[in-house]
Amino acid sequence: DAGITQSPRHKVTETGTPVTLRCHQTENHRYMYWYRQDPGHGLRLIHYSYGVKDTDKGEVSDGYSVSRSKTEDFLLTLESATSSQTSVYFCAISEPRQRPNYGYTFGSGTRLTVV
């Protein structure tokens, strides 16, 4: 997707290990989001950021932390990965002041498997 990159695209990790996923944007959008997607649950918001060093929790934030030290980067960290965190993770960006406002732009996703 134009202007937003997620890395890595795929990762397999062991239970108990820390994992960091990266979202990078070149659009200078103020808001950034991390979602996870699991069968039967659709997309669920984990954390979001509304500016550098400004973050807040979403509906499924337990076990996750985030950081945003620069406008362009939003990191999602699993401090100690568990099998229940096996999922596809999507990053999204938005800029409410943009007119017209097309809402969110999503990245291509990171498929994480915790074994």
Place this chain on the structure above:
Amino acid sequence: DAKTTQPPSMDCAEGRAANLPCNHSTISGNEYVYWYRQIHSQGPQYIIHGLKNNETNEMASLIITEDRKSSTLILPHATLRDTAVYYCIDKNTGNQFYFGTGTSLTVIP
């Protein structure tokens, strides 16, 4: 939790119009209705959005009822590539979108 309600699945014949309904009974006066779709395991893709008036772009048309409690996304001539999950969203406060499980549209040859 998602504030919108959509049927879990629908079928549509190729070349026919696909009409995907959405109920957003708790929508407030200044909240837009957005539609996205997700093909396979790709990231969701913006389709269209609207506030009160009907909208049309190159991808689809959006019909919003006068009371704004429901809307319909119309794909005028569905193709096999339109097979996807379609999400209807009304923007929550704080610029957060809550996605439900959407409608899985299957276009049949």
